[in-house]
Amino acid sequence: MDLQDCKKLREHYVELVRNLIPEDLTDYLFQYHILSEEDCEKIRSGPTRAQRVRIFLGILPKKNSTSMEKLIEAMKHAGYTELAAMLEAPLESEDVVVSPTSQSPPESPCVDDPHLISLKERLEQQSEVVSSMQAEMEMLQEELKRQSQTFETNAKYKQTVTVLGELEKEKAERQKVYDEVYETLLKDINKLEEDRTYSRTSSVKNSAAVRTPSFTLSGGIRHYAKIKCVLIGDGGTGKTSIIHYFMHRRRNESYIPTIFDNRSVEVMHGNTLTTVNFWDTAGQDAYDKLRPLSYSDAHVALLVFSVTSQTTLNNVMAKWHPEFRHYCRKVPFLLVGNKTDPMQDQKKLHEMRKKGERFVEAKEGDKAAEMLRAAKKKAFLCSAHDGKGIQALLDALVAIGLKNMHKSHKSQTCACM
Known part of the structure; x- marks a missing residue:
């Protein structure tokens, strides 16, 4: 993947981490030999979706020049049309300020200094990590809300079990009364059966x-x-x-x-x-x-x-x-x-x-x-x-x-x- 494609990934890193599910794309990219089986296993090893996206985006820049093209195709195939359009759009060109008093061409900034280039890359990586961590924190907050709702449900369940226990106790008491009434009625019915032996004459x-x-x-x-x-x-x-x-x-x-x-x-x-x-x-x-x-x-x-x-x-x-x-x-x-x-x-x-x-x-x-x-x-x-x-x-x-x-x-x- 060339430098321009890498810049696109870095620019849209946060949006990709928030919205992308890597499992939707890995099969397509594996089919076109962009990802290896080892790459797919490495992506699946991530414990959360955001971490799997970060692993996925960390592997892609190391692939060949067609990896961005196939990534966009895979996104369209999986239904990520907006993200695909975002990656297809060209990057905004940086304006170069020319000094009006200078007749000679401006000196290029010291981008050849390997130390500055390394610091810049590390800064960009840290910015991406912070953005992804923020997205992951939002997901964890939502999960915490769901867990609190589950806790309330468990409390209601315990209360329901207590009420059911009381009802079972009351049912046992009623069953005892019912058995007593049942025995009394059986005696009454037996007595009525004896009364039926009287003849019509009597x-x-x-x-x-x-x-x-x-x-x-x-x-x-x-x-x-x-x-x-x-x-x-x-x-x-x-x-x-x-x-x-x-x-x-x-x-x-x-x-x-x-x-x-x-x-x-x-x-x-x-x-x-x-x-x-x-x-x-x-x-x-x-x-x-x-x-x-x-x-x-x-x-x-x-x-x-x-x-x-x-x-x-x-x-x-x-x-x-x-x-x-x-x-x-x-x-x-x-x-x-x-x-x-x-x-x-x-x-x-x-x-x-x-x-x-x-x-x-x-x-x-x-x-x-x-x-x-x-x-x-x-x-x-x-x-x-x-x-x-x-x-x-x-x-x-x-x-x-x-x-x-x-x-x-x-x-x-x-x-x-």
Whole structure:
């Protein structure tokens, strides 16, 4: 490489150190025999990119006269068009000041003095080293910032591990409570199984002592029947409130999350006095293993969602229906949309629109009921707050439950895990 090319490299040394990645050029220059395999190994030995660039720029001036031309070609080939254009541009010529009073040609500066030439070269090299070190220091500062961010992330990770440990401890305590409740319920279920051994005759004899039916239709009592109805759905959709309205004809003033509950109500359907045993289930994930125990021998089920929450309907389709069908393949069910009373509340409508939410429309419920093949092929919309639609829902579930009971001839309709 001639002196002019070396000056170009020295002039643009800082820009090359800041922007160049030598690995992008070494293969091309090796292919055209500008760099040897030993040169490539030496360049790759640099621990940082800036140091590899300095090694690369230190090797090039020792090569032949075509090395600058091939370097520019390699830069263009690798996409360093701006750097290549910078090296292609000619150096600015130094202006020579001529003394007007002097008639003889000016004496040339003492550039032939080897000591001065050596000092000048060393000065230029030191300037280049300082510039490259400044660029490297900037890179190290950026790396230090990244390391500090990593340290903050590690601190958050440690905090997360601590929180997870506390959650595991709480989970173990809850599991202990769950096991105790599970054992108690198993005892209750065994007791209920023993009660099933009573004959229909004894049930009819005792029917006179049963309280007055909460809902009475026309016709005298000629038959007595007992059906089981399971309510399934997300927590907070109003399953317990629906049962409360069935029994007391008024809304439930308090909300207590249900774990497991069993209540009964008598209904006159035609000339049949029907006792409906409602099995209320917990919708929380913690009771996924306990809940299926309630499905045994069900004659009908209510899959409940809240019309104020699209998520609860989505969960019926994605979770509750598959779970129910897994344990009760042939048991009919009704799709129930509860909490219709806020649909007439303008304040509630405004709040939901502000949050980007909306009510589940009747046609959406009917479409879901048809997709899930629910009984009656429609969604029963009701309100356990004001009682709207409750009577129609009760009549429908009793009719479907009696039909399924007669069809199965008291055989087990639902296999429990």
